[in-house]
Amino acid sequence: MNSIEQMISNFEEQSKYPAKAVAKVMKETGKKAVGCFPYYTPEEIVYAAGMLPIGLWGGQTEIKSADKYLQSFCCSIMRANVEMGMKGTYDLLSAVIIPTYCDTLKCICENWKTAVPNIYLIPMVYPQNIRIEAGVTYMMAEFKRVQAELEKVSGRAITEKDLLDSIEVYETYRKTMQEFVSIVNQYPNTLNARTRHFIIKAAYFSDKKSYTAKVAELIAELKKLPAEKFDGLKVVITGILAEPAALLDSFVENNIAFAADDLAQESRQFRTCIGSGKTAVEKLARRMSDQSCSLLYDDKKTRGQLLIDLVKENNADGVVVSMMKFCDPEEFDYPIFKKELEAAKIPMLYLEIEQQMDAAEQIRTRIQSFAEMMDKH
Amino acid sequence: MDQKVSSKDLLGQMLAKHYDDAIEAKKAGELVAWSTSIAPQELLETMGIKVVYPENHAAAIGARKCAQEFIDYSESGGYSTDLCSYARVNLGYMNIQESIAGNIPLPDFIFCCNNICNTVIKWYENIAKELNIPMILFDMPFNHTYEVPDHSVQYIRGQFDHAILQLEEISGRKFDHDKFKEVMKISSETAKWWKKATALAAAKPSPLNGFDLFNYMAAIVCMRGKQEGLDIFKLWAEELQGKIDRGEGPWKDTEEQYRVMWDGIACWPYLADTYKVLKKNGINMVTSTYPDSWTIVYDSDDLDGMARAYSSNYVNRNLEYGADNIVKIVKDFSLDGVVFHSNRSCKLMDFRTFEVQRKVHARTGVPSVIFDGDQTDPRAFSLAQYETRIQALKEMMEENKKAEMMEEKKERIDG
Numbered sequence: 001m002n003s004i005e006q007m008i009s010n011f012e013e014q015s016k017y018p019a020k021a022v023a024k025v026m027k028e029t030g031k032k033a034v035g036c037f038p039y040y041t042p043e044e045i046v047y048a049a050g051m052l053p054i055g056l057w058g059g060q061t062e063i064k065s066a067d068k069y070l071q072s073f074c075c076s077i078m079r080a081n082v083e084m085g086m087k088g089t090y091d092l093l094s095a096v097i098i099p100t101y102c103d104t105l106k107c108i109c110e111n112w113k114t115a116v117p118n119i120y121l122i123p124m125v126y127p128q129n130i131r132i133e134a135g136v137t138y139m140m141a142e143f144k145r146v147q148a149e150l151e152k153v154s155g156r157a158i159t160e161k162d163l164l165d166s167i168e169v170y171e172t173y174r175k176t177m178q179e180f181v182s183i184v185n186q187y188p189n190t191l192n193a194r195t196r197h198f199i200i201k202a203a204y205f206s207d208k209k210s211y212t213a214k215v216a217e218l219i220a221e222l223k224k225l226p227a228e229k230f231d232g233l234k235v236v237i238t239g240i241l242a243e244p245a246a247l248l249d250s251f252v253e254n255n256i257a258f259a260a261d262d263l264a265q266e267s268r269q270f271r272t273c274i275g276s277g278k279t280a281v282e283k284l285a286r287r288m289s290d291q292s293c294s295l296l297y298d299d300k301k302t303r304g305q306l307l308i309d310l311v312k313e314n315n316a317d318g319v320v321v322s323m324m325k326f327c328d329p330e331e332f333d334y335p336i337f338k339k340e341l342e343a344a345k346i347p348m349l350y351l352e353i354e355q356q357m358d359a360a361e362q363i364r365t366r367i368q369s370f371a372e373m374m375d376k377h
Numbered sequence: 378m379d380q381k382v383s384s385k386d387l388l389g390q391m392l393a394k395h396y397d398d399a400i401e402a403k404k405a406g407e408l409v410a411w412s413t414s415i416a417p418q419e420l421l422e423t424m425g426i427k428v429v430y431p432e433n434h435a436a437a438i439g440a441r442k443c444a445q446e447f448i449d450y451s452e453s454g455g456y457s458t459d460l461c462s463y464a465r466v467n468l469g470y471m472n473i474q475e476s477i478a479g480n481i482p483l484p485d486f487i488f489c490c491n492n493i494c495n496t497v498i499k500w501y502e503n504i505a506k507e508l509n510i511p512m513i514l515f516d517m518p519f520n521h522t523y524e525v526p527d528h529s530v531q532y533i534r535g536q537f538d539h540a541i542l543q544l545e546e547i548s549g550r551k552f553d554h555d556k557f558k559e560v561m562k563i564s565s566e567t568a569k570w571w572k573k574a575t576a577l578a579a580a581k582p583s584p585l586n587g588f589d590l591f592n593y594m595a596a597i598v599c600m601r602g603k604q605e606g607l608d609i610f611k612l613w614a615e616e617l618q619g620k621i622d623r624g625e626g627p628w629k630d631t632e633e634q635y636r637v638m639w640d641g642i643a644c645w646p647y648l649a650d651t652y653k654v655l656k657k658n659g660i661n662m663v664t665s666t667y668p669d670s671w672t673i674v675y676d677s678d679d680l681d682g683m684a685r686a687y688s689s690n691y692v693n694r695n696l697e698y699g700a701d702n703i704v705k706i707v708k709d710f711s712l713d714g715v716v717f718h719s720n721r722s723c724k725l726m727d728f729r730t731f732e733v734q735r736k737v738h739a740r741t742g743v744p745s746v747i748f749d750g751d752q753t754d755p756r757a758f759s760l761a762q763y764e765t766r767i768q769a770l771k772e773m774m775e776e777n778k779k780a781e782m783m784e785e786k787k788e789r790i791d792g
């Protein structure tokens with residue numbers, strides 16, 4: 001096995017077995033771990049506190065206990081998080097941060113208090129009016145409040161220098177990931193829909209600094225190779241996330257590569273760089289003002305244009321909508337950007353996904369017919 | 378004898394006028410805003426800007442049983458069936474612009490406050506985008522703490538200031554701070570009378586058949602900042618007090634046997650059905666979470682207080698508060714049971730219902746049931762299921778009553 005394959009398989013291993021990966025990195029680093037619910041949490045502050053921010057993005061698990069709290073029309077990712085919290089999967093975490101971006105998350109935050117009382121909860125509110133100064137001030141106050149909570153958990157004070165150092169780690173991570181997603185276009189066979197996802201996802205279960213170094217190494221190794229020939233389709237994928245793995249396999253089988261993504265779990269995490277500001281906390285707050293996402297107020301509804309630009313920049317053949325079922329913020333964006341994509345004559349494939357779906361037969365067929373239809377054009 | 382106008386007649390007249398005025402204003406080239414139902418309307422009233430409330434309008438469309446047409450329109454444009462049906466009705470109406478339930482003019486700008494849910498941000502963003510009009514947003518941070526924290530109050534105040542600038546820019550007029558104080562006073566006063574009137578339902582038997590609440594709610598939404606609104610609630614309170622004094626219950630033909638509260642929004646397309654099933658079982662819906670939702674009370678000129686009041690809507694507060702709130706209602710209104718509406722539209726209310734139900738039961742011993750429905754989408758409700766659940770509730774309440782009577786008898790004998 002050559003080193004590129006080995007590296008990729010390591011990433012895949014981490015992503016597929018998060019609990020194992022997290023236990024391992026905790027042991028190696030001697031750090032405590034803090035669970036970070038989607039979509040944005042101040043990971044920089046967790047890291048500055050000398051702890052590991054761990055991404056909690058649901059997963060495939062049978063829903064039993066979570067039904068005590070949530071009706072069946074709750075998004076699968078949150079049902080899974082509550083289920084795993086209740087059954088002890090997250091017990092190795094010293095705390096969880098739950099932000100309240102959508103109505104579902106507000107309720108999850110509240111139910112957590114009774115459903116998973118053994119894991120310390122740090123609720124957090126990100127302002128929606130983040131482009132006005134009152135919003136930035138509020139955001140900074142929230143960061144400071146959460147910082148104090150995290151200091152309690154870690155048992156040590158976080159200095160300004162700790163924060164600035166951590167921001168630097170994260171800025172390097174973001175820049176590295178921006179480069180990573182851009183080179184997919186040159187190596188779409190090696191970095192296919194599946195491997196690309198697992199490589200990006202591994203960040204959530206690693207120490208950011210060493211993870212970034214590994215991705216940089218992978219990029220360097222890849223760059224030594226000539227660009228790969230690829231005769232399949234290239235698409236831009238948008239949504240909360242593109243899972244389960246069976247879904248990604250269908251893309252690989254049909255020779256469809258992800259030229260770029262607008263997924264909350266992937267590029268939305270690292271496409272926005274740090275903001276300007278006098279203090280670390282202000283830099284973090286101003287970064288949020290520049291962030292665009294279905295979870296953040298945007299009366300200009302820029303998502304359609306963002307997708308059109310991604311298609312053009314990456315010479316993509318179309319857009320795949322990976323719609324998380326029962327997700328209000330994403331479902332509201334869809335009719336607007338759908339119209340814009342249609343006007344721009346960009347082909348689109350709409351898939352409704354749930355994390356718990358195992359027989360993705362219907363979806364498989366739809367991906368296949370999309371590939372065939374595109375082939376004819 | 379002096380033929381006095383009843384509050385119900387007045388309500389009808391005033392609501393008709395409310396909609397007519399908005400349509401006339403639009404024709405005359407004046408500004409019209411669309412606003413969420415518990416937004417700081419004080420700012421708009423001060424500017425003399427006409428407002429209509431899409432939630433109210435959607436509810437009216439639902440009650441007239443003509444929501445499906447609008448829902449179909451939205452869904453054909455890509456809106457998911459799982460989204461709030463008020464949004465689906467309204468976004469459909471925005472294009473169709475004609476309904477037998479009455480019409481509203483299209484807005485010149487959007488006025489949105491997320492103290493009821495974050496769904497309204499997304500819904501209103503889409504209106505702003507589709508109609509290419511400005512949007513004013515009041516973001517009220519979710520209170521995971523019991524009370525509203527100070528930094529949230531500061532943030533909301535900052536947004537009031539920003540909104541005033543936006544309004545001045547949109548209208549090209551100056552904001553009149555003296556008038557603002559005046560409007561703050563009336564709004565607070567109206568809210569107090571709304572609370573006062575609805576609180577009279579605590580009498581036994583209750584003078585109020587709670588489904589009337591759903592009707593009067595339209596007025597508290599649309600007319601909170603107006604003298605006419607205040608007048609309606611004063612009159613209503615007077616009428617209810619009169620009924621109490623005369624010992625009159627909610628109905629002329631039936632006795633009130635059980636008293637319940639309704640948690641959540643009404644099922645507008647099945648208003649009569651849901652009502653009849655309760656009445657048939659001698660169950661009076663005495664109150665709901667509505668009275669408190671519009672009890673936006675603060676001192677005139679106290680902007681911090683106003684910010685806090687708006688942010689304090691129970692759905693914007695933590696689960697502990699939500700449970701305490703219902704426990705208090707159960708006690709204050711001497712309730713025998715609670716009916717929870719698991720409303721497919723409203724995730725913010727639904728995903729706390731199960732835990733709130735457990736907490737309320739543990740602390741009051743009062744039985745409750747949950748039924749599936751939707752506020753405006755007629756497809757999500759089953760009358761059969763509803764009847765079964767209400768029947769079950771009645772049985773549980775009956776058991777409780779019997780046990781209580783036994784208890785009393787025992788005490789009498791023992792004593």
Ligand code: SF4
Binds near residue numbers: 075
């Ligand atoms: S954003 Fe969507 S997927 Fe995420 S928690 Fe909210 S409803 Fe669920």
Ligand code: SF4
Binds near residue numbers: 463724725
């Ligand atoms: S019904 Fe619920 S989701 Fe819909 S607008 Fe009202 S509060 Fe929001």
